[in-house]
Amino acid sequence: MTRFIFKVVLNTFTIFLVAYLVPGVNFQGDFLTLLLAGLILGLINTFLKPTLKALFSPLILLSLGLFAIVINTGLVWLLTKIIKDLTINGFWAYLECGLLLSIMNVLTSGLIKRQKG
Numbered sequence: 001m002t003r004f005i006f007k008v009v010l011n012t013f014t015i016f017l018v019a020y021l022v023p024g025v026n027f028q029g030d031f032l033t034l035l036l037a038g039l040i041l042g043l044i045n046t047f048l049k050p051t052l053k054a055l056f057s058p059l060i061l062l063s064l065g066l067f068a069i070v071i072n073t074g075l076v077w078l079l080t081k082i083i084k085d086l087t088i089n090g091f092w093a094y095l096e097c098g099l100l101l102s103i104m105n106v107l108t109s110g111l112i113k114r115q116k117g
Helices: 002-022 032-053 056-060 067-082 091-116
Strands: 025-027 084-090
Touching: 002 032, 002 067, 002 091, 025 032, 025 091, 032 056, 032 067, 056 067, 067 084, 067 091
Parallel strands: none
Antiparallel strands: 025 084
C-alpha cells in the first residue's frame, strides 16, 4: 500500500511538472483534482498498463521498448477523457507527456526496488 501511495504522489507531481513544462498541456483544476488525476493515473498504471504491455509485447520488443511510450501516450489520452481539467493539445504534446511519464515510471520503479531490497 505504501508503494501505491508513493506512486500516486509521484504521478501527481509528474502531471504538475508536465503541465508546467510542456507547451500544449494545461491543468486548470485545484490541488485535489490534481491529486485525483495522480490517483487515477496510478490505477490505470496498476491495472490497465500491464495488460496492454502483455498484449503488445511483440511490438515493444521489435521497437526496442519505444512502443511503451505509445502505450503511455494512450493512457495519458485516457486520463484526459476522465479528468476534464487536464487538456492536451496536439500530437507532440501527447507524445512529450507520454515520454516524461515513461521516464518517471522508470525512475519510480528503480526507487521502489531500491527501497524494497
